[in-house]
Amino acid sequence: MKNSFITSIILALSLFGISFVVSAFIVRNRLDTQFPGGDFLVVEESIERTFTPRNDFLNIIFITLKNPNLKSSAQMRFNLLDEKGEVLRQIDFSGRNVEDPAKMRFQFEPISDSRGRPLTVRLEVVSAHKDPILVSVNDRFRRDLAFAAYYRKPGKLAAVKDTTSFWKGHVLGDIAFFSIWAVLLGTIALARRKT
Amino acid sequence: MNLKKTLFAAAFFYFLIAPFFFHPDLKTIFYLSQFFKNGVFDIYAFIAQNPDKALLGPFVYPPLAYFLFGVLFVPVKLLAGADFVSWLGRGNEAVAAVSIFRYLFLMKLPIILAHLATGALLLRFLKDKEDRRLILLLWFFNPVSIYVIGLMGQFDVIPVMASVLALIVLGKRPYLAALLLGLAAGIKTYPLLLLPFVAVLSSKKWQEQIKVFAVGAFVYLLAIAPFLKTQAFYQSTLVSGLSQRIFDLGLPLGFGERILVIPAIIIALFIFCWRRDAGKPQAALPYFLSIPLLAVAGTHFHPQWALWALPFLILATVKHKLYPAASLFFLGWLAVVLLFNDSFLTWGLFAALDPGVLSLMPPAELIRSFFDPLLLQSLAHTVLAVGAGWITWSAFTSRTYEK
Numbered sequence: 193m194k195n196s197f198i199t200s201i202i203l204a205l206s207l208f209g210i211s212f213v214v215s216a217f218i219v220r221n222r223l224d225t226q227f228p229g230g231d232f233l234v235v236e237e238s239i240e241r242t243f244t245p246r247n248d249f250l251n252i253i254f255i256t257l258k259n260p261n262l263k264s265s266a267q268m269r270f271n272l273l274d275e276k277g278e279v280l281r282q283i284d285f286s287g288r289n290v291e292d293p294a295k296m297r298f299q300f301e302p303i304s305d306s307r308g309r310p311l312t313v314r315l316e317v318v319s320a321h322k323d324p325i326l327v328s329v330n331d332r333f334r335r336d337l338a339f340a341a342y343y344r345k346p347g348k349l350a351a352v353k354d355t356t357s358f359w360k361g362h363v364l365g366d367i368a369f370f371s372i373w374a375v376l377l378g379t380i381a382l383a384r385r386k387t
Numbered sequence: 388m389n390l391k392k393t394l395f396a397a398a399f400f401y402f403l404i405a406p407f408f409f410h411p412d413l414k415t416i417f418y419l420s421q422f423f424k425n426g427v428f429d430i431y432a433f434i435a436q437n438p439d440k441a442l443l444g445p446f447v448y449p450p451l452a453y454f455l456f457g458v459l460f461v462p463v464k465l466l467a468g469a470d471f472v473s474w475l476g477r478g479n480e481a482v483a484a485v486s487i488f489r490y491l492f493l494m495k496l497p498i499i500l501a502h503l504a505t506g507a508l509l510l511r512f513l514k515d516k517e518d519r520r521l522i523l524l525l526w527f528f529n530p531v532s533i534y535v536i537g538l539m540g541q542f543d544v545i546p547v548m549a550s551v552l553a554l555i556v557l558g559k560r561p562y563l564a565a566l567l568l569g570l571a572a573g574i575k576t577y578p579l580l581l582l583p584f585v586a587v588l589s590s591k592k593w594q595e596q597i598k599v600f601a602v603g604a605f606v607y608l609l610a611i612a613p614f615l616k617t618q619a620f621y622q623s624t625l626v627s628g629l630s631q632r633i634f635d636l637g638l639p640l641g642f643g644e645r646i647l648v649i650p651a652i653i654i655a656l657f658i659f660c661w662r663r664d665a666g667k668p669q670a671a672l673p674y675f676l677s678i679p680l681l682a683v684a685g686t687h688f689h690p691q692w693a694l695w696a697l698p699f700l701i702l703a704t705v706k707h708k709l710y711p712a713a714s715l716f717f718l719g720w721l722a723v724v725l726l727f728n729d730s731f732l733t734w735g736l737f738a739a740l741d742p743g744v745l746s747l748m749p750p751a752e753l754i755r756s757f758f759d760p761l762l763l764q765s766l767a768h769t770v771l772a773v774g775a776g777w778i779t780w781s782a783f784t785s786r787t788y789e790k
Contacts (some may be wrong), residue, residue, distance in 0.1 A: 196393045199528060200400030207404055207538075214734065215741035223742035228477035231439055252746055256478060295480075297746075328478065340480060341744045355741060362488060369489040370408075377402060384395030 197384060206324065215355045221252055222354060229328030229338035231308070232258050235268070236268040238316035239327055241337035250306035252342040253298045253313055256328035259290040266321035270298045273312040287325050302344045313339055390510065390519060396504055397527035404537045405683035410480035410731055413494050415443040415542040416456050419474040421464070423505040426588070428613070435619035442476065445623045451573030462604050463493045479731070480745055482738040491739060495540040502527075505548040507579050509698055512556050519641040520704050525701045525713075530721050531693045534669040538736045541691035545573035548747040550578055551698050553585065554675050560599030565599045569606025577629055577679060577695055579607060580653065584660050591666035592676025632686040653678065653723045673782040675699045680779060684772040685721070690724045690732060700775075703782040714775035719771025726751050726764040 224247050233239070243377030269280070272281040281300040290296065303311075315327055315337065328338040345351045363370050419430060422440075427433045430446045430453045446453055455760040464471055467490050474484045484490070504527045510519050526532060535541045538755060548573035553564040571578040584598035614620040637645030640768050679695035682688060704713040725733055728751045734744040751760035 196396035196524060197399065198397045198526070199524075200403070203528065203533065204400055206405045208407070211407070211737045214737055219741060219743040221743055221746040222514060223483060224747075226661070228482050230442060230478075232475055254480075254746070273754040289564060291736070309402075315760055325706045332488050336480065340742075340745070342743065345743075358741065362485065365485040366489050369486070369492070373402070373492065374407065377399060380395055380399045380402065382658040384399070386394065 196349060197381075198244040198262050211353060215304065216352045216373055217348065219351075222247070222345050222351075224250060224341045224343045225331060226340040227336065227338045230240055230331045231329050232326040233322045233329045233352065235317055235327050236324070238314055239329070239335070239337050240273075240314035241310050241339070242312045244310050245306040245307060245341060247343040247345040248304055248307045249302040249310070249346070250341060250345045251300060254315075254340045254342070255294055255296050255298065255315065255369065257286055257290050257296050258293045258328075260292055260323065260326070262292055263288065263323035264288075264321050264325050265319055266323075266324060266325055267319040268353040269316050269318050270296075271312075271314040271316065272300070272303075273314060274320055275310045277312075287323075289320060290325055290383055306343065313341075388436055390523060391529070391630045393523040394503065394506065397506065397523070398499075399552060400527070401502065401537050402492075403496075403501045405499060405540075406492040407740055408538040408540075408736045409482055409487070410539040410736060411443070411489060413542075414475060414493075416446075416448070416542070417460060417463065418443050418454070418495055419446045419667065420453055420456035421472060421475065423453060424461060426551045427616055428523055428690075429615055429620075431619040432617045432622050434623075435617075443479065445619065446525055447623050447628065448625055449573050449576055449611060450573065450614055451570065453776065455545070455574060456542075463496075466492050480738070480742075482742050487739050488749060491540070495536075498536055498540055498542050498544055501542075501544045501548050505544060505698060507549055508548065509550045509702065512702055515531070515704065522691050522701060523703045525705065526698065529654065529697070529701070529728065530717050531697055533689075534721075534724065535691045535694050538680065539691065541694070543691045543694045547694050548696060548726050549574075549702050550581065550675065552694070553581075553697075555580075556670055557585060557671055558765055561585065561595075561599045561668065562602050564589070565603035566606050569603040569610075572603075572607045573610035576624070577692075579603075580678045581675060583657055584671070584678065587657070588668050588671050588674070589666070596665075607717055624739050628689070629682055629686070629692070632634050632688070634683065635687065649681050652685075670701055672702060673779065676703055676782050677779045680775050684775040685770075688723075689736075690720075690727075692749070693720055696775075698781075700778055707781050707785055709781055712774045712781070715774030716778065717774075719767045719769070722767030723771060726767065727761050728760070784786050 224245050225243050227241065266287040268285050268287060270283040271279055272284065274280050280303060283300065304350050330336045330338050418617055422430060422433060423679040434441045434445045468486060470486060471490055474481060476492060484588050506523055509522050512518050513522060536544055553567040558565040565582060566638045568578040568585060582600060585603070586596040587597045590596055597727055597743065633649040634647050635649040638648065639645050654673065660674060676699035680700065682695065683693050703709060728749050730745060730749050731746065733749050734747045737744045754760055
């Protein structure tokens with residue numbers, strides 16, 4: 193490690209390289225839509241939210257649940273409904289399998305024509321328990337179900353394009369920060385050279 | 388090689404990677420610290436009384452951490468922009484924000500500055516030019532520092548910096564050393580374990596030892612006193628993390644009783660220190676190394692705990708050319724961490740660059756079909772423990788450390 197500056201560049205590039213490889217070749221699903229959580233609510237009968245996926249091949253919905261003290265053994269059901277209210281995908285699960293908190297993964301056969309179709313994610317109680325399950329919602333007043341929806345990536349080339357486009361979008365989306373950040377790095381590099 | 392060049396290279400590296408890697412702990416502490424500017428003094432009672440604000444969990448650190456980040460929150464928020472607060476209030480997976488790179492950089496900035504300052508402080512311990520260069524290279528470019536500070540953004544480096552400073556001043560100003568440890572314990576509790584040793588090392592006279600101990604203990608008690616009546620304070624800080632895990636490793640005696648290994652080693656080390664090194668501050672380094680290293684070698688640790696002993700481990704490694712032992716330690720540590728069944732400690736670190744990584748199962752789950760991940764993690768932990776033990780043994784048996 194005679195030249196620490198070159199070492200630092202190599203290490204940084206290695207980290208970015210790992211990230212790129214993971215993103216382009218290992219990650220099989222991409223984030224389609226995310227409704228972040230801000231609170232937790234008891235699921236009494238059912239809770240749902242309708243959204244319009246931006247991509248085809250929707251295949252995973254993540255919902256964060258809580259099972260206080262791991263006591264609940266309520267029988268629950270995850271439903272994905274189409275615009276007519278018909279069930280497209282359904283997964284039953286037990287409160288016994290819910291930790292506190294738990295990021296529940298509902299993975300199903302990809303919906304090949306999901307793009308642009310209003311779909312409803314619904315969580316319902318099939319058989320209640322005295323210790324209920326709580327579900328993540330955006331806030332306790334609006335009570336909209338919080339979840340993240342992923343779609344299956346189409347292919348390696350498209351994935352690489354997606355990844356580079358995502359990074360480019362973020363840089364251009366906060367150009368002020370990246371400009372200052374680049375100036376900072378340049379200043380440090382210059383100061384090092386002059387030392 | 389000019390030492391300043393190495394410091395600049397380190398600054399370049401950490402500022403380069405800081406914006407791009409994410410861990411929710413950093414977001415959580417800034418989320419909770421924001422209430423300080425709204426006049427909330429007792430964060431523990433506040434969260435207990437307002438469970439709707441506990442979306443990301445309670446505040447689990449001692450109170451000085453809250454005040455420190457409460458003060459830092461103001462300039463960070465100013466530079467981060469209007470959406471920063473609402474982003475903080477979202478769940479741990481809210482990584483799709485447009486300005487997330489800016490947020491991550493700003494939140495990590497004070498931590499990186501502390502890391503750079505600690506590197507500069509470490510130069511005080513050695514005089515040989517080549518040793519000083521190696522100290523800096525190892526401190527900045529080892530897996531623990533890169534992972535904990537550059538990727539995760541954990542703030543343990545702040546009490547670590549105070550502990551390094553305490554070691555520097557121990558010889559001439561033991562009361563200041565104790566005060567620094569008391570303050571550091573108000574941010575993260577582990578420096579309290581070093582306080583009895585600092586007291587004994589400072590003087591041969593027991594009266595002086597008690598005074599030194601009392602200074603450090605008083606500062607810590609002053610920090611926590613306003614919260615001692617708050618039940619939530621005990622639940623959040625005193626009965627979590629290290630304070631529980633050091634009691635996990637035990638030798639069963641039957642009827643539910645155990646010999647607690649980590650406390651036993653600490654007590655033995657204390658007696659050893661008292662018998663052999665009382666009044667010898669120049670012999671402090673092996674204790675500063677071994678006590679926090681026990682938290683890593685002997686418990687199911689959090690990754691950032693390895694930072695506590697790291698500066699002293701690196702000093703020992705460079706002085707005694709213990710590179711094979713250090714390699715065992717770092718490789719073992721890395722393997723243990725990557726085998727935690729927690730997405731945010733593995734793929735999740737890349738979530739800001741690609742939210743899709745959050746759909747991946749942790750590596751531990753991926754290898755479960757082929758090999759028991761817990762057994763593999765245990766093997767890695769054993770390797771880490773051997774490396775740690777080797778370095779500690781060398782530090783105690785050489786006894787050539789002089790500041």
